[in-house]
């Protein structure tokens with residue numbers, strides 16, 4: 001019994017979501033292969049993940065743009081050798097995994113947060129307000145993994161790397177036009193150790209830049225936002241934390257001017273330490289915050305910056 | 314061009330969900346139900362396409378209990394033309410829903426199927442992608458902008474790191490993200506008019522597709538409760554606690 005992990009990578013290295021998904025794969029089977037599609041240069045980093053049997057690489061135009069049709073065709077081509085196909089629940093994984101499951105006519109388990117046994121998994125439903133334990137039947141299945149719920153498999157492996165031919169999607173497929181990817185020197189939101197998020201309270205994009213970003217930089221943090229802040233254009237769409245945005249679980253999450261709607265909490269309530277700065281003492285965010293500071297952010301954030309300065313941040 | 318918009322009746326997004334004590338599921342008795350918010354967005358988009366003269370007819374379909382007719386009426390009041398209810402009290406998995414939708418697509422021959430990216434109950438984020446697979450149609454999920462010209466849809470998608478633009482030849486499947494549009498409220502006259510629009514009610518059996526579940530739900534439990542609620546007095550107090558008590562900075 002073998003499991004295939006389809007890697008999340010940036011073209012140069014695999015992200016730690018991949019090593020975390022390998023952890024889940026190793027809990028299902030002892031033979032785990034990693035497929036790096038459309039970014040063969042990242043294969044070397046995948047080969048270092050402990051417990052990986054071999055790393056497969058494949059290239060095509062569609063794979064280079066993470067297109068669902070191309071990833072699905074490749075998944076179908078390789079599926080025969082595997083009991084399960086796993087991928088992190090990123091925007092790429094969520095896009096192709098259901099397509100692949102339907103093509104293979106097999107079960108899909110979305111957003112695994114716990115492995116009970118090789119066929120039984122826990123996943124959040126209703127924005128994480130309930131946890132469902134599901135068992136897949138006999139035969140193959142496809143699953144996405146919520147990487148924040150798992151520890152990364154350690155490094156120290158030296159798996160062989162093997163190129164596989166990529167068959168182009170046979171049916172009708174979408175074609176790539178362009179992309180707008182924001183390059184930032186800050187850590188990536190999904191994997192950051194510290195996240196500073198701003199909400200509707202910030203009131204404008206300028207204020208978001210002026211207040212949230214310097215605080216994040218002082219802490220070496222990634223920047224996040226509530227839906228209200230993104231909808232209003234204070235922050236880019238991929239900053240959204242929540243049920244329908246990114247799920248994060250950093251060591252420290254700082255929520256500034258965010259009320260704590262259930263949809264927001266769904267994306268950050270598994271953070272180790274939660275700090276809330278809000279001028280409304282009754283804001284729901286305080287119910288889950290380890291450290292709540294009832295204050296106007298306009299005063300609290302500059303104070304916080306000064307205090308961090310004092311300890312050499 | 315005909316547009317098909319699948320809509321789901323779910324617990325209203327403002328309701329605090331309660332798990333049943335016997336862990337068989339979530340308590341749905343006497344709670345407010347509404348149209349899945351992402352389906353409001355896809356319905357709105359279809360109505361805008363019709364207003365622009367791009368769509369000629371909007372067919373809304375729901376797969377669910379008899380009460381899902383109310384959800385269809387909401388969509389009809391927003392501007393859809395007619396509804397189909399595939400009535401079932403069974404909670405179908407995304408793959409089963411996609412198979413039924415495929416059968417409906419075969420009957421209706423839409424040029425575009427516009428869905429919400431996920432339903433806020435099961436949070437699977439799967440039906441659109443599965444339907445596209447079964448039809449072997451191009452897909453664009455998480456759409457924040459849709460432009461249609463002739464037989465081509467150009468779709469801007471919200472992805473990790475930014476935005477991606479794809480071109481799809483129609484027919485195609487597109488799923489809506491939050492920022493595609495802001496759904497309208499139906500006006501009273503439109504709500505009245507919607508009462509007269511047709512809804513065709515059919516049993517699942519009419520479609521002859523395999524809707525057997527692939528997963529067995531063993532239990533539904535409450536998530537562990539987070540202990541929070543502590544306050545700090547000042548920024549200085551906060552920094553000292555983060556450093557000395559929590560050790561996270």
Ligand SMILES: Cc1cc2nc3c(=O)[nH]c(=O)nc-3n(C[C@H](O)[C@H](O)[C@H](O)COP(=O)(O)OP(=O)(O)OC[C@H]3O[C@@H](n4cnc5c(N)ncnc54)[C@H](O)[C@@H]3O)c2cc1C
Nearest residue numbers: 199200201226227228242243244245257259264279280297
């Ligand atoms: C289908 C659906 C999906 C959704 N998905 C998400 C999601 O993924 N992520 C998400 O975040 N939301 C999501 N939402 C939206 C969610 O319900 C809330 O509307 C949103 O999270 C509110 O954002 P906010 O806390 O920034 O704004 P608000 O709720 O308006 O809160 C602003 C807070 O700022 C405080 N404040 C104001 N001024 C100051 C000041 N000067 N100093 C300090 N505090 C101040 C206020 O007291 C208030 O608590 C979703 C909603 C729906 C329907």
